[in-house]
Amino acid sequence: MIRFTLNDKVVEVEAPPTERLSETLRERLGKTGTKIGCDAGDCGACTVLIDGAAVCACLTPAARVAGRAVTTIEGETPELTRLRASFHTHGAAQCGICTPGMLLTAAGLLKRNAKPTEAEVETALGGVLCRCTGYRSIIAAVVAAGQGAIAPLVQGAVGAAIARVDGTAKVAGDSFGADEWPEGSLIVKAIRSPHPHAEFRIGDLAAFRAKPGVAAIFTVEDIPGRNAFSVIPPFADQPAIAASPAKFRGECVALVAFEPGAEPELSDFPIAWAPLPALATPEQAEVGEPLHPNRAGNLLIEGRVIKGDVAAALAGSAHVVEGEMTTAFVEHAYIEPEAGAAWMDGDTLVIRACTQAPGMDREDTAAILGLSMERVRIIPSAVGGGFGSKLDISLQPLIGLVTLKTGRPCRMVYSRHESMTSTTKRHPAEMRGRIGCDAAGRITGMEFEGRFNTGAYSSWGPTVANRVPVHVSGPYFTPAISAKARAIHTHGPVSGAFRGFGVPQGALWQETLYDRLADKAGIDRLEFRILNALRDGDASATGHVLQAVGIHDCLLALRLHWQRAVAEAKDKPGRGVGVASCWYGCGNTALPNPSTIRIGLSPAGEVVLHQGATDIGQGSNTVIAQIASEALGLPLSTFRLIGPDTGLTPDAGKTSASRQTYVTGRAAKGAAEKLRAEVLRRANAGEGAILRLEPCTVVVADRGHTTRIDLAGLVPDVHGHALSAEASYDPPTKPLDQNGQGAPYAVYGYGAQMVELEVDRALGTVKLLKIIAAHDVGRAINPMLVRGQIEGGIAQGIGMALMEEYLPGRTENLHDYLIPTMGDVPLIESLIIEVPDPEGPFGAKGLGEHVLIPTAPAILNAIRHATGAEITRVPALPHRLHLALEDKS
């Protein structure tokens, strides 16, 4: 019996003395606010205070707390109270998974240093990783809490920097995939391939099944439906549980369900492995045995955009540059490993798990399990970061299978290792080509060829192969182009969606070549971009005549900063300045992409928003509600949000491709306008009427005349609403022809970033000094959330440029795979540009992916400016930069 004080109450718990304290708190004491990100002390998510000192609960033996005082996020101290308020109003919690660890570490700091400086905060909180925020808002929130200068809560609808509507839950320790499960849930564990390619044979299962604690075992034989999925149905090729041979390291080949309370032990699972030769690179794979029938040369797909006569254009150019760029597998490294629970509700299989795409989860899970769609309900938990990887199903069909077959509830939580090995990655790219300009510096043509390692299964490979050629011109007028991108299967991890769908890789190639071309043309690098920036009425590489083009404004917004920074860097050894741009089409590429939103007025007199867009930290719960509030003309304080939940919310599509603010936002605006029109009609009021809610009543004031509609007196509809409306929106796009010509997106967003840095020539290391980011968001529905996206995207861009490289078998944890820490993200100045798009809700464009794209090329350009070294492979780890510097000298 271990007796200690937990959040000011004395508790006693029966636990093995060396059990991880995180386990004891969560499993035995129900304190699931303590999050587990790595079980290795690499992420700090499980931080608790013991007698005021921050420790990782995952590294602490339960017995160690006997007689001591433990504070978790469920507790309250004066410091925690201030910090919670400050995190909330400063937007310091996005997805919320690192928030408990951040708050407790900060509380420990404020207890010993009441008014810490920025530098002191950065050092003290350096042991907690965050993948969403880019840390700057966290630092600001802690400093403000120390100084008693917490930002006030803002009210308002569109344009107001209001705190997240789900922010209070985030700072209290939100409920993620691992945090709720029905009583008596089986514990599900997967057997995974330790080899990239291997035959396997499963031995005597009866003996294993007879072991105490083992409830059931499932293999490929047990899949009742179609054991092949893909996010793009025609490419369905990935099994939920694989038959022999396994095609990548980490692939699931069997499931074991353990009774609750049993210690899951898989080391003696009867399986024999016979490794086969593995195709590690696209170069090997293009001449190797196909992984999938009908995909000769392991070619999944080639995307292309061809316009004009590029050979002639380049031949006639005054200046031409040619270059290559190679990128690595990048891991999403959200702090929440995949987790969820499943149970039966009558005939319906209910799956509550972290996801970005409840609708797609439902379709795929139903197909794999041989169920009709109506029999599967997906309830997304709070999502501890996604960035693209949680678009694909992971454990949904696995826990679904266990519950379906056993009739019992179950739960599954991936280990960090399992999350890293089995889920998708950013595509490694090998890119090459040429870009030309005329004597005046105007781009004449671009020739591009890219080969993308798409791993063992299709996932989002087709999307990447199509997106890259469409975007690789950058937001610049390019009269002639030939751009081709091939997605090639290997026995590597499945490459899927990751913030930008291949566009960040393409931008690395294009933007670094632009610097060389500007130099050749003798034009300042920023002015060269301004000269070539797309303008309204210009045709893109796909021949799409564009409107509301914001890139010119973004680049102009940087001009004075650029001139200042270039002047400051002059004559300072190692100092450099770089710039790069982005553009990105919002939503699916030339494919249907609808969202539907329902909004109602309840008989009691509240606004009920059925909000099916999954908020993975980016803020759709807040932004969609702000849009609806503005369009309806009722304040957010009267709103209650439902969902997302495939049983309660209409399909708002997936949280991907920077589409929610724009696409679901338009649906929300449409639904709210419809509801408003119905209210006005009933009140016989004009457009300008002012609405107000009172208990059971909506009050309509119009030109001195007031009408009261008795909501409780109306017959409720099937959803229980007195009045309700639903609207769908699907972006108007035109398909791409065989040369990639068409109008693939209805809305594009734009941006440009400028990086100032210092290179340590002797060590090949880079110190980032400042990043200024100008992003055209059309209309900032919530400027605080816009800044949060910019800062978070930049942090991931920094990682991609300088440190992130996933090597299967070698960097499958968060101490060998490095993501930026609190000390690696410099001061960021966000310049919000608003060039309204007539298609966007209140003019708004998407933003989530755009923000990552310019950062890495701007860093490489600044390194070249500082040193002359041309980096053609990222990440620019110190030894690679050092080598490039040696080559230069």
Add this chain to the structure above:
Amino acid sequence: MNFGFAVPDYARPSTVDEASRLMAAGDWRVLAGGTDLYPGAGSGLAGPVLDVTGLPEFSRIVSGQGLRIGAAVSWTSIAEARLPPALNALQQAARQIGGRQVQNAGTIGGNLCNASPAADSVPPLLALGAGVELVSAKGSRRLPLQEFLLGPRRTALLPGEVMAAVVIPEAGLSGRSAFVKLGARLHLVISIAMVAARVVVDKGRVVEAAVAVGSCSPVAVRLPLVETALQGASVADAIGRVTPHDVQAALSPIDDVRATAAYRRAAAVELVRRALAEALA
């Protein structure tokens, strides 16, 4: 259904005698901060586990005839202690081992017994001429640190022995030291290379120099050629006496995910110069 759990043998002795007796009686895993034992474990540690954090002698820093740092003293305690400038390097390293969470739990003895080639504490301790005190039921013995660390994950600990303290001789306490760490990010990073340098200066000349490099050989090493070359150098000339040959002669780095061997060799030279410059400043 309740399967309970296998309760591992667990002991947290409060005297060294008790600890020694227990050690003699069983095959224990010794647990201090837990920061190296827990990664890779399941929901708990497989026992039997002997927890040494309840021993007052293991948890104190005592001065007099050198300095004795208990094996279970945490990095935060070392970082925040008032120690002579010769220990600056150790204190700087203490602030860069993991994050605050790991520094609050992780211990100096655990870091040494884990015997990672990238252990940040080892170069500063080598530069101090530190030794370790090992206790068992048979008594205690002392070993110089270089004789304790035998290779990656290998130490001279015998069955039944536990590390009680790190001992720094009086001679090691003179002069000033500095620690320089190189990694691909700022916090929570396993060192690509790190250097500690301690110098004793008298009348403007270096009378003693101790320089050690980590992450560039199976066990961190002192640099005898560099140390000899520095003897008698004026403060102004000292850095100029560091040659790549003298640094690299002692090193045998490898290629890994963090860096190449060639880069480590080159970086080590620069880090030695910087650590010396800081120690001499």
